[in-house]
Amino acid sequence: MEFREKLLMVDQVLNSDDTKALAFLCKDILKCDISSVESPIDLFQRLEEKDVLSEDQPYLLADLLRVIEHFQLLRELDLNSTMSTTVNPITPYRKLLYELSKDIGQKELKNIKFLLNKDLKHSALELNVSTLEVFLEMERMDLLSSSNLLRLEQILKDVRPVLWKQILQFKDSQGKIAQETGVVDHRPRSSSDASRRGKDQTDPPPYPMKAQQRGICCIVNNFDFSRSSGKHKNREGTDIDEGSLRRVFTWLGFQVEVVQDATRDQMLSSMRELASRDHSGMDCVACFVLSHGLKGGVYGVDGGVVGLEELTDLLHGVRCASLRGKPKLFFIQACQGNKKEQAVPVPANGPVNPKVHDQTDGPSSPGVNIQTDGPSSPGDICSDAVVASELLPSTADFLTAMATTPSHVSVRLEEKGSWFIQSLCQNLEQLVPHGQDLVSILTKVNGDVSQMFKRIGGCRQMPQHSSSLRTRVVFPVPEGPFIHKVTFNDSLGEESTV
Template sequence: MEFREKLLKVDQVLNSDDTKALAFLCKDILKCDISSVESPIDLFKILEEKDDLSEDQPYLLADLLRVIEHFQLLRELDLNSTMSTTVNPITPYRKLLYELSKDIGQKELKKIKFLLTKDLQRSALELNVSTLEVFLEMERKDLLSSSNLLRLEQILKDVRPVLWKQILQFKDSQGKIAQETGLVDLRPRSSSDASRRGKDQTDPPPYPMKAQQRGICWIVNNFDFSRSSGKHKNREGTDIDEGRLSLVFRWLGFEVEVLPDATRDQMLSSMRELAGRDHSGMDCVACVVLSHGLEGGVYGVDGGKVRLKELTELLHGVRCPSLRGKPKLFFIQACQGNKKEQAVPVPANGTVNPKVHDQTDGPSGPGVNIQTDGPSSPVDICSDAVVASELLPSTADFLTAMATTPSHVSVRLEDKGSWFIQSLCKNLVQLVPQGQDLVSILTNVNDDVSKMFKRIGGCRQMPQHSSSLRTRVVFPVPEGRFNHKVTFDDFLGEESTV
């Protein structure tokens, strides 16, 4: 049976209640008002447009049918063994709410609506309003979210204690998964961690992170430089960086969009299109460029130069009003020149430690292939450099994190990806669940990368970030664990020295 025939079969079998259930389970994916979904076909069209459902990726369809317990349909469509090996798009939180709704009868729903009389509009409490619709209205009123189950706990404790215990078990299981993996720790480990979580009253409140969608993560991944007239080599290993970034930023709640092998004009055109969108329902935007670079800029695959200022200024408040007051985050994996960072001894207790090199050495085998993301000659740096002060615009709420300091190279390994992206992904996964803000996380990235060293070529690297943020960027703790089929060490690669 062809894939589209399978979708049509689902549409024919499922009833209106099933359709509402599917739309509810996909709410975090759709990022829109699900009331417009009147049939499974409506839902499938949206999911296909967002590249979340296709013949090559039927995992979401199989998972949806599995959750709503249409097992016979799963067998008929030969989807019974179809399982996703990547991040599951249906969040544990969304599944929990659906499971709770199945066990709430009409009498109990009537009591729930009574307890919510002062919180919700009368239209949301009418007799024909379902449990899932009540949950949606609670979310709209900020009474219910993945990080705020308290109100629902209080209600179910009075109405149906067994379901209240189900929420407690869910929270406990999520905490245990986090502790076992070491990736998500919902509790501060010390008083200093507590202050990082915003509990220190002297800290200003962080940027709001309460929108239904975190934002767009726009990734330019430039690999094939065959059109650059021999000025630049292909960037082996960049797909590893893209894969890591896509996994981590989706885990953080972003919608990832990748622009592969972009010329100068394509990069600017895509950024203009991004700036022209309505971001009013989002918390922030993240922009990542993986390419060859020069001081203060990057290269398109055609060899055309794009100053970082040309990219950032397109998101200024005047040009992109829906991002006013919201963080605009840039991460640039590219060289800023062809100089190699020099190592210097670090004084410890007034003395110089002569073994500083050996403490941070990476693999030293002759087969290691190190690449950089810079121009092919010093001439390119001298004639095309952009001064560092142009990295940040004069408007507020921008943060730019560079893989290296001005005039220096950044390291990328063919089989491991770049040092900077490795460390960025590792620290986001480890420190976001601890409540650390983004600038603090980037400081950890600086420390990580500064300790990395390769004997071949004597390569070292020092990332650098600059900011016009007005307060802290603190991402909410993502749902569940970081779900990836390989181990955390494999995910990071051997180049991590901490």
């Protein structure tokens, strides 16, 4: 039988569910939207164009039929013994997801959709949507990838623990393969693993993270600016950021405390109170300010300005002895001015599309609510001092991460929170289990946020961090399960679930 006759026979035998399974298994090969694959013949033509399927290379066809367990068809086509020892284009990750989908029943799929209710669009949660289609939507929303199985692990641990263990076995096997081949090992690492890795590379050991409690995570969340004499709007969507930070930093072992709608004086007094505590039994401290801002400072809800140096200065070693030698981490979600980031051409292999033109900070469509955390008029912009000047050279162990660069706006979506905070939380969730240090994670955040204009079609944004850290900040891999949902009181005084 000619090879193309074999392909035609496969097309005649397989049903629509088989076609979807084949397309799913080939997604990493095709690198395109597979929803348009209408039949096995359509798929085979695309694979031929990719030079991965031909009469001389029948291995992919045999592997596909083997994975979907059409063994009789394999025998009839005389492909049962066809197996390549050098070519295996179906990724182990894609095979894993397909194997998981076969063991997920309708009741379990319903529970999975329930847990993903706030993450996926409604059409992806309808009754007729299959497990593979849910996986594809999770990938589209950056909730699932070959290097990010954490969310799927969490869900299956609740829905069907035996499948969760299957993922752990897969990750372990992939880690062993990586060690044998010299590929980077992406398995979750313990803090001791991370420390050993640092020593092997002659890097100094990271900051000690051995305390029973990681430290205080203080979140100043300013929403209600009705007292600012009309200078600033209320910060819709900031409750989303607060919920995400609560969830992630509780998971990391921090004691999370929130200061709601603080004036200038209340922000400073809260920081003084934090500095007056005994942190000797803790590893570090993390402070978040979610507010409107301008270059070099942030606004209280009364319109008063607090300089960033005023905030960080209160935790200097002279004023807070119990934090000497420990990381003091500041994260500022606020604008630093009214300027909008501009697109610039880069080489073809660069991260930015040179064809994209300058855009405003308005919504890209009527259904997208985009706000900024900056002053309401150009007159609110202050001097040209850069962020790095806010950290005195004589101070050590400080890190300040800003949502945006000096003079520029930052973006916050009413329905999803701010780009910066949401990217930070997502990357902490994904990379802490892999032993990544905080500065590397923030660099990843920079890259992710810098590309977000492609998905939103509106503003651009470039986060920035500066540091006087003396070594790496590596959070230990949390021992307990990840917290999917955190109930908290948001700034409107209502109960919310994130």
